[in-house]
Amino acid sequence: MRSYRSNAASDVRIEYGIELGEGLALFPETASAASEIGTLNGALAIEHDKRRALRIPVLRTRAALRFAEFSVERVVRSALRAAEIEDGGRRARICASLFPKGSNPILKPVGKKQLKPLKDLVERLEKSKVAGIDAYRAVWLPKLKDALASFETAVAAHLAALSVYDDVFKTELALRDAHHDAVDRIMGQVRTAFPRDRALQDVLFPPVDEADTSTTSEDDAEEPIPSHPLPPTDA
Numbered sequence: 644m645r646s647y648r649s650n651a652a653s654d655v656r657i658e659y660g661i662e663l664g665e666g667l668a669l670f671p672e673t674a675s676a677a678s679e680i681g682t683l684n685g686a687l688a689i690e691h692d693k694r695r696a697l698r699i700p701v702l703r704t705r706a707a708l709r710f711a712e713f714s715v716e717r718v719v720r721s722a723l724r725a726a727e728i729e730d731g732g733r734r735a736r737i738c739a740s741l742f743p744k745g746s747n748p749i750l751k752p753v754g755k756k757q758l759k760p761l762k763d764l765v766e767r768l769e770k771s772k773v774a775g776i777d778a779y780r781a782v783w784l785p786k787l788k789d790a791l792a793s794f795e796t797a798v799a800a801h802l803a804a805l806s807v808y809d810d811v812f813k814t815e816l817a818l819r820d821a822h823h824d825a826v827d828r829i830m831g832q833v834r835t836a837f838p839r840d841r842a843l844q845d846v847l848f849p850p851v852d853e854a855d856t857s858t859t860s861e862d863d864a865e866e867p868i869p870s871h872p873l874p875p876t877d878a
Contacts, residue, residue: 644830644848649823653691653815655851656822660684662849667829672836673847676829683822690815697808704801708754711797715761716750718790722764722783729779737779740771755798761791 647655660680667677723746726737734742741764742749749760765787768780830848837843 644844646826647851657688666847676832683825687818694811700804701808704804708797708801711794715790715794719749736773740773741767
């Protein structure tokens, strides 16, 4: 008797379950097992489809976040250049007040990790008392605040999409485990129902292509908040 690997993706389990249920339903001795695997299969298929649909907002908000990060970094670089101009073409008092360690601490972090250094920059600009800062602040504080607000919105939207996706995926994973346990139980039931018929035992459980039992797919993994494009997912 054959089964899929314990780390098989949902679609492998679902296809296996369909074929297994069809065979079990042919015999009165295994009719209840056919009903059990059919019910689990249907529940798993629903959650799998739901998760795949939720992948779309995850990808859309991830793209929006990437461009929001790109935009905010452009504003920060422009603000630094403008501060250098205000300082007379060099990094002096205004630059030291706003960018004490240069721009790297603001630009290097990725995704939501960039929020705090951006907020700190805005706060420094709001509170700075160095000579000549007022004219600079009048121009750049609104620009930096707008860029920060847009970036915060993009981060929040992506985190929200991920949260919904992850919640559905947890249910799907629980159903994967239940599906695997059910197949194990059904194997025992088939052995009991047909104790000396090895050929029938084997034919009831469909073959599984080793190439299709692949482990968790890329979009099953924990989702990061990226700064740059990621390769397409498949599951």
